Amino acid sequence: MSLLDLPPRPSPARPSTPARSTAPTVPSSAPTAPSAATPSSEHAEERTSRSDRVNRLRAGVLGANDGIVSVAGLAVGVAGATADIRWLLIAGLASLVAGALSMAMGEYVSVSTQRDTDTALIERTRRDLAAQPAAEHERLIASLVESGIPSDVAGQVADSMERHDALAAHTRFRHGVEQEAVVSPVSAALASLVSFTVGGVIPLLAILASPPALRLPATMLAVVLALALLGLLSARLGESNARAATIRTIVGGILALLVTYGIGALLGVAIG
Structure with missing residues (x-):
């Protein structure tokens, strides 16, 4: 048998290489972007800030x-009765x-009462929602x-509001109280x-620094400018x-001064 009659030797098989992916792999621990504040939370903060302001x-x-x-x-009333600077x-x-x-204590007590009332109403609404949601x-x-x-x-609006925040929906639209706006x-x-x-310092300085003959006009001028x-x-x-706010405050202040000075003058004449 000649060499031409021998069968061809099979070539060794090459190991196949896996196809390289062209898409980049993203690590599972990649940091995510921080979520921005939702419009509802920003609106709540705005309502709270406005209420406090x-x-x-x-x-x-x-x-x-x-x-x-x-x-x-009071100072003008006393000035109408006596010219003694010490009094x-x-x-x-x-x-x-x-x-x-x-004024400070009265404001504190008044606002505390309102705050306690609003807080109690919110808590009562919370209990009612848990006890009888359908009603x-x-x-x-x-x-x-x-x-x-x-x-x-x-009905659809109520469903949507309750899905978002049931307590806020009931307190705001039924009772006119907002949780974030409690003063x-x-x-x-x-x-x-x-x-x-x-x-109070403004009229006090005006009446103490003026001569007796000018105490009333000087104090009234200081009060008008301050008001x-x-x-x-x-x-x-x-x-x-x-304009309306300015006129309202000035007229009320002048009337109060005239009345108190007249009472003081009458008492001074009666006592004298």
């Missing part, structure tokens, strides 16, 4: 107005200290219908204390009509 603004305006008018009224100083300081502390659901639907939502869609009594008391003191500034400031902070 309005609370401090109300307490501050009330305290400053009361400080200006009450201290000026004016004693009456003015006593009115300033007592009025500031009284509370029907009450929410009735409240939505009363607010103007058509009755044929009020702080401490901030209201401090605002009243500081504003009353600042407001005008207070009206403008409160209107700007509250984004309301500055």
Whole structure:
């Protein structure tokens, strides 16, 4: 047999290599991007901030107005009865200290009562939702219908609101109370204390620094300027009509001064 008749030798098989993937592998421990704040949480924070700001603004305006008018009224009333500067100083300081502390405590007690009432209402609503959810659901639907939502869609709206936050939906739309907007009594008391003191110092300095013949006009001028500034400031902070707020505070303050001075003058004549 010749070499040409031999069968060809089979070539050795090459090991097959796995196909290389072109898609990059992502490690399982890759950090995820932080989730942004949801619009509902941002809206809740905005409502809380606005409620606290309005609370401090109300307490501050009330305290400053009361400080200006009450201290000026008492000092002018005493000035109508006597020209002794010592009695004016004693009456003015006593009115300033007592009025500031009284305003702070009154504001604290008032706001604390409101806070306790709102907190108790929220807790009662929480218990009612756990005990009788169906009845509370029907009450929410009735409240939505009363607010103007058509009755044929009020049920769907109530379902959607309860899925999102049932307690907030019931307290807000049925009772007008928001969990995030419960006011702080401490901030209201401090605002009243500081504003009353600042407001009361203005007429007190005016009446003590003026000669006896000019005490009434000087004090009235100081009160008018202070009340005008207070009206403008409160209107700007509250984004309301500055003219109406200014006129309202000035007229009330002037009337209080005239009445107290007249009473003091009558008592001074009677005592003299």
